[in-house]
Amino acid sequence: MTKQFKALYKTVVILLAAAAAMLLGALILWTIGADVTKTYSVIILEPLKNKIQIGEVLIRAIPLTIIALGISVAYRSGIINIGAEGQMAMGILAATAVALALPGLPKYALLPLAMIAGTLGGAAWGFIPGILKAKLHVSELLSTVMLNYIAAQFYTFCLRGPMLDPAEITMGSGTPQSMRLTKAIWLDRLVPGTRIHTGVYIALAMAFIIWLLLWRTSWGYKMRAAGASERAARYGGIGVAGYLVVAMMISGAFAGLAGAVEIAGVHRRAIEGITGGYGFSGIVVALFGGLHPAGIIPASFFFGLLIVGADMTQRMVGVPANMVLVLQGIIILVIVATRMVLANPYLMERVWRRYQKLTRRDKEA
Amino acid sequence: MEPNARKITSLRVEHITKRFPGVLACNDISLSVAEGEVLALVGENGAGKTTLMNILMGLYRPDEGRILINGEEVVFRSPNDAFAAGLGMVHQQYMLVANMTVLENIALGFTQAWSPLKLNLDMVRARIDEVAAKYGLAVDPDAFVWQLSVGEQQRVELVKTLCLGARFLILDEPTSALTPQETDELILLLKRMTSKLSIVFISHKLHEVKNLSDKVTILRHGSVVFEGSTADHSSGDIAALMTGREIHLPRNEAPTCEGNPALEIRGLKVRSDRGFLAVDGLDLSVCAGEIVGLAGVSGNGQRELAEAINGLRKVEGGEILLFGQELANRSPRAVIDAGMGYIPEERNTEGIVPSFSMKENFILKDADEAQFSARSFLRLKEIDRNAEALRTEFDIRSPDTKVAAGSLSGGNIQKVILAREISRKPRFLIAVYPTRGLDMGAAEFIHKRLLEKRLEGIGILLISEELEEILDLSDRVAVIFKGRIIDTLDRRSADSRKIGILMAGVHNDEAV
Numbered sequence: 001m002t003k004q005f006k007a008l009y010k011t012v013v014i015l016l017a018a019a020a021a022m023l024l025g026a027l028i029l030w031t032i033g034a035d036v037t038k039t040y041s042v043i044i045l046e047p048l049k050n051k052i053q054i055g056e057v058l059i060r061a062i063p064l065t066i067i068a069l070g071i072s073v074a075y076r077s078g079i080i081n082i083g084a085e086g087q088m089a090m091g092i093l094a095a096t097a098v099a100l101a102l103p104g105l106p107k108y109a110l111l112p113l114a115m116i117a118g119t120l121g122g123a124a125w126g127f128i129p130g131i132l133k134a135k136l137h138v139s140e141l142l143s144t145v146m147l148n149y150i151a152a153q154f155y156t157f158c159l160r161g162p163m164l165d166p167a168e169i170t171m172g173s174g175t176p177q178s179m180r181l182t183k184a185i186w187l188d189r190l191v192p193g194t195r196i197h198t199g200v201y202i203a204l205a206m207a208f209i210i211w212l213l214l215w216r217t218s219w220g221y222k223m224r225a226a227g228a229s230e231r232a233a234r235y236g237g238i239g240v241a242g243y244l245v246v247a248m249m250i251s252g253a254f255a256g257l258a259g260a261v262e263i264a265g266v267h268r269r270a271i272e273g274i275t276g277g278y279g280f281s282g283i284v285v286a287l288f289g290g291l292h293p294a295g296i297i298p299a300s301f302f303f304g305l306l307i308v309g310a311d312m313t314q315r316m317v318g319v320p321a322n323m324v325l326v327l328q329g330i331i332i333l334v335i336v337a338t339r340m341v342l343a344n345p346y347l348m349e350r351v352w353r354r355y356q357k358l359t360r361r362d363k364e365a
Numbered sequence: 366m367e368p369n370a371r372k373i374t375s376l377r378v379e380h381i382t383k384r385f386p387g388v389l390a391c392n393d394i395s396l397s398v399a400e401g402e403v404l405a406l407v408g409e410n411g412a413g414k415t416t417l418m419n420i421l422m423g424l425y426r427p428d429e430g431r432i433l434i435n436g437e438e439v440v441f442r443s444p445n446d447a448f449a450a451g452l453g454m455v456h457q458q459y460m461l462v463a464n465m466t467v468l469e470n471i472a473l474g475f476t477q478a479w480s481p482l483k484l485n486l487d488m489v490r491a492r493i494d495e496v497a498a499k500y501g502l503a504v505d506p507d508a509f510v511w512q513l514s515v516g517e518q519q520r521v522e523l524v525k526t527l528c529l530g531a532r533f534l535i536l537d538e539p540t541s542a543l544t545p546q547e548t549d550e551l552i553l554l555l556k557r558m559t560s561k562l563s564i565v566f567i568s569h570k571l572h573e574v575k576n577l578s579d580k581v582t583i584l585r586h587g588s589v590v591f592e593g594s595t596a597d598h599s600s601g602d603i604a605a606l607m608t609g610r611e612i613h614l615p616r617n618e619a620p621t622c623e624g625n626p627a628l629e630i631r632g633l634k635v636r637s638d639r640g641f642l643a644v645d646g647l648d649l650s651v652c653a654g655e656i657v658g659l660a661g662v663s664g665n666g667q668r669e670l671a672e673a674i675n676g677l678r679k680v681e682g683g684e685i686l687l688f689g690q691e692l693a694n695r696s697p698r699a700v701i702d703a704g705m706g707y708i709p710e711e712r713n714t715e716g717i718v719p720s721f722s723m724k725e726n727f728i729l730k731d732a733d734e735a736q737f738s739a740r741s742f743l744r745l746k747e748i749d750r751n752a753e754a755l756r757t758e759f760d761i762r763s764p765d766t767k768v769a770a771g772s773l774s775g776g777n778i779q780k781v782i783l784a785r786e787i788s789r790k791p792r793f794l795i796a797v798y799p800t801r802g803l804d805m806g807a808a809e810f811i812h813k814r815l816l817e818k819r820l821e822g823i824g825i826l827l828i829s830e831e832l833e834e835i836l837d838l839s840d841r842v843a844v845i846f847k848g849r850i851i852d853t854l855d856r857r858s859a860d861s862r863k864i865g866i867l868m869a870g871v872h873n874d875e876a877v
Contacts, residue, residue, distance in 0.1 A: 034567075121755040142560075215743055217738070218742075218743055221728070221732045225718050232714065232716065232729065233729075234677060235709060236701075236729035236730045
């Protein structure tokens with residue numbers, strides 16, 4: 001097999017996959033009676049038309065990036081974190097609590113403190129499934145999902161109870177949300193007229209830190225070894241159980257930080273529905289980005305685009321935003337299938353034989 | 366047997382050529398096997414044997430050449446086609462599902478027992494009993510595969526292939542995991558089976574080739590360099606043709622050492638995965654500068670012993686002392702730090718992280734050592750330098766040190782492990798089946814290195830099923846049976862017959 005053929009084969013497979021995803025999506029859009037070409041152009045082009053929309057894409061890419069980075073650490077260490085949703089909620093609560101409790105602090109003290117609180121809140125929520133897995137072999141799939149439920153209820157309880165905005169009580173409207181947080185916790189807006197905030201820098205810095213951790217430190221090396229082959233890692237004297245706990249805590253910490261950044265940068269108060277599926281999309285972003293920071297950043301941007309695009313299709317072409325979730329699902333399935341096709345040498349071998357036959361016939365003709 | 370089973374009276378392979386990127390794996394290879402014949406296919410690792418067999422099994426298709434069965438050309442598009450034609454292969458690496466029972470594993474391919482709603486396990490069981498009785502291959506159908514030793518798993522593979530109705534057997538190093546007794550039995554069994562079918566078998570072990578085969582074909586660098594009748598050529602001739610040079614497996618000729626005890630094990634008790642005491646009151650001592658060979662049929666507690674010493678398995682009782690330091694129930698890290706080197710049985714999954722690069726695997730035990738990291742940051746240049754040095758020193762054949770360790774050949778993987786373990790300067794070394802499945806060149810290399818370490822004063826516990834290896838290298842031979850040392854022999858008084866009897870659990874005194 002020649003190198004050119006291999007490259008050609010891969011390009012063709014990827015192009016076919018993209019076409020298949022578009023077609024499947026088109027089929028579904030067509031069934032619900034939507035205008036297919038218009039829907040696609042709205043999803044992909046509209047969010048990039050002006051800086052406000054680009055800003056909206058970016059502010060969704062920020063939490064996605066941070067969460068996906070944490071998830072990739074867990075994944076690479078051999079433990080799957082589907083509890084980012086709950087960890088993010090706990091991070092929001094912790095950061096909000098700090099901001100509410102210490103409103104008098106200056107910005108240079110309160111902002112870092114709130115970020116650290118959010119990080120610790122998420123880490124604590126990640127510690128539970130980690131230690132359960134390490135000590136009692138409890139499946140992390142089970143424990144993280146259950147902890148998501150607990151976190152969601154606890155979150156609602158706090159917003160309706162201890163953290164409820166006093167103004168809501170006097171006004172009597174009773175919207176479950178905290179009071180507007182002090183300006184000292186706000187992340188600055190970067191571009192006038194948009195909501196882009198300095199969380200972009202935090203996300204980029206975190207991506208660099210994760211890259212350093214995983215590929216440049218002995219900790220990261222051991223975590224990756226534990227994830228790649230638990231047996232070999234144990235043989236090599238690596239305390240696999242301990243690294244599972246650490247990895248889960250890092251993963252939770254990042255989800256918690258994403259929550260803190262989200263309230264400090266976008267909402268500036270804790271309201272219901274902030275997590276809004278970021279914890280789950282984060283898993284997809286992490287895998288889509290190849291569990292590597294350099295892939296996660298563009299992947300987050302792409303998924304941010306889809307989220308904003310979904311809003312716009314609803315407004316502009318009347319396609320429900322949930323349909324974009326369906327498209328998202330299709331994209332994921334196609335990616336998984338494509339990876340399997342690309343990893344199958346026998347298939348490539350067979351295509352190569354066909355290709356050779358064809359070219360030979362061409363030459364004869 | 367299946368009703369449509371037609372006997373395969375001849376199999377011919379004509380002018381097979383197969384190219385991989387940059388490699389000519391098979392170059393115009395022809396061979397033929399007649400009814401009831403045994404053809405031995407011999408060659409070093411990488412000579413093209415496995416590629417050729419994969420072509421026969423429909424896993425690859427040849428670029429040129431054809432295959433004929435009973436004089437008719439056949440084209441295998443997939444392994445199913447080869448299988449339908451009656452070819453059955455037992456691979457070197459077992460194709461078994463570890464968390465299923467033997468019965469379930471065999472049922473996986475036993476299509477006659479399938480119906481849309483029900484799997485007729487009784488039928489499979491009956492078939493296993495039939496095959497087991499016919500060929501004298503005892504397997505426990507209800508054991509889980511993960512509980513079985515490598516040797517037992519190989520037997521299951523053989524039974525599986527026969528159960529599924531193979532009428533022509535291809536065996537890829539069938540004896541690499543078997544004990545001498547099992548090997549002899551297998552050879553007898555295979556000889557008996559030639560009345561019903563023909564066999565192609567791949568082997569590195571020349572005495573087996575001599576014993577079993579009628580014809581021998583030697584491959585080197587993808588080409589046939591020799592073919593002829595086995596009876597007419599000595600093992601030495603075949604070995605020389607195989608490697609292109611004379612091979613001398615080194616022997617331990619140094620005088621017996623009188624060093625201090627390095628490793629002492631007293632009354633050790635360890636449970637197996639199945640919960641019984643696999644090591645049951647074992648006593649053993651190894652001096653510094655001594656090689657003690659631990660001979661035994663696999664599944665008699667060797668794996669559990671090695672894992673217990675290395676902190677990978679719980680010790681139920683007894684003590685393990687390394688230079689007086691208690692190691693029982695310490696963590697693997699503590700054992701490593703005490704100076705223990707360990708070449709594990711499962712080189713592909715335990716000895717290396719397969720998806721990691723070769724250079725990353727070299728620091729598996731030492732990521733925190735000052736040599737490779739400073740304040741937790743990896744010293745990449747030093748890691749590269751170290752990897753390059755080890756690759757050269759241990760003659761590991763790969764384009765560079767960045768290749769995934771799992772993609773290397775068995776011999777090279779073993780060299781990676783050996784390089785790491787030896788370069789760590791251990792005070793003691795445990796080597797489990799260090800040359801299993803390796804060609805003679807690689808085995809020679811590894812034996813030489815082990816003997817060098819012995820001369821440097823390092824105690825070595827060599828766990829092996831190959832008596833020749835044990836007799837070549839050991840100062841003393843301890844024989845393990847049902848978790849105990851049944852007897853320890855001095856090298857001078859040990860021979861394969863004596864050890865073989867002991868391995869079967871018969872003590873000398875009783876034998877007389």
